[in-house]
Amino acid sequence: MSEHRDKPTPSILEWAGGLAALERLTATFYGKHVLNDPLLAPVFAGMDSEHPQHVALWLAEVFGGPDGPTGYSEGRGGHAHMAGRHLGRHITEEQRRRWVTLLMDSADEVGLPTDPEFRAVFGYYIEWGSRMALIYSGDNPPPIDAAPMPRWGWNQTPPWQPGN
Numbered sequence: 062m063s064e065h066r067d068k069p070t071p072s073i074l075e076w077a078g079g080l081a082a083l084e085r086l087t088a089t090f091y092g093k094h095v096l097n098d099p100l101l102a103p104v105f106a107g108m109d110s111e112h113p114q115h116v117a118l119w120l121a122e123v124f125g126g127p128d129g130p131t132g133y134s135e136g137r138g139g140h141a142h143m144a145g146r147h148l149g150r151h152i153t154e155e156q157r158r159r160w161v162t163l164l165m166d167s168a169d170e171v172g173l174p175t176d177p178e179f180r181a182v183f184g185y186y187i188e189w190g191s192r193m194a195l196i197y198s199g200d201n202p203p204p205i206d207a208a209p210m211p212r213w214g215w216n217q218t219p220p221w222q223p224g225n
């Protein structure tokens with residue numbers, strides 16, 4: 062086996078550049094893009110000033126970061142808190158799509174890795190998570206405490222089917 066193959070696989074968070082990289086991402090995303098976007102600025106008008114940091118912490122845990130006191134689950138209320146913050150907001154598909162587009166623009170701007178594997182798994186979570194946010198924001202949200210914290214790996218899940 063080659064020396065290369067013996068290397069442990071870094072988490073997605075480590076590959077991204079750690080929490081600091083995600084903080085740069087969300088600071089640019091919300092501060093520069095979202096608040097200046099006509100479609101999204103009204104949605105985030107009442108945004109907590111620490112919101113970008115909280116989302117960075119959420120993403121860090123999803124991508125393999127700690128869930129102890131320094132992570133989102135213990136430090137910020139976990140999945141139920143995150144899902145609850147989207148309730149009743151009635152996010153439209155157009156807003157969701159813009160949110161994703163601006164986040165990807167921000168990823169380029171702050172220099173997140175551009176390799177296909179990282180961007181595929183990053184985009185996979187963002188697409189899934191933004192669709193979940195839209196569902197929670199709608200008329201018939203699932204119970205907010207019914208789902209665990211999502212934990213994304215390099216390989217992901219089979220499709221959800223009723224009864225499984």
Ligand code: HEM
Pocket residue numbers: 101104105107108109112115116119120137142143146147150152156157160186187188189190191192194195
């Ligand atoms: C992967 C996609 C998403 C993730 C990971 C995410 C993450 C989060 C988190 C972690 C919070 C709670 C922060 C806290 O207080 O601890 C939050 C709140 C919120 N999210 Fe999302 N979100 C996503 C998609 C969206 C989309 C698509 C929209 C709307 C277009 C949206 C709108 C909001 C708003 C308005 C809040 C409340 C902000 C505030 O008042 O502080 N989210 N989100």
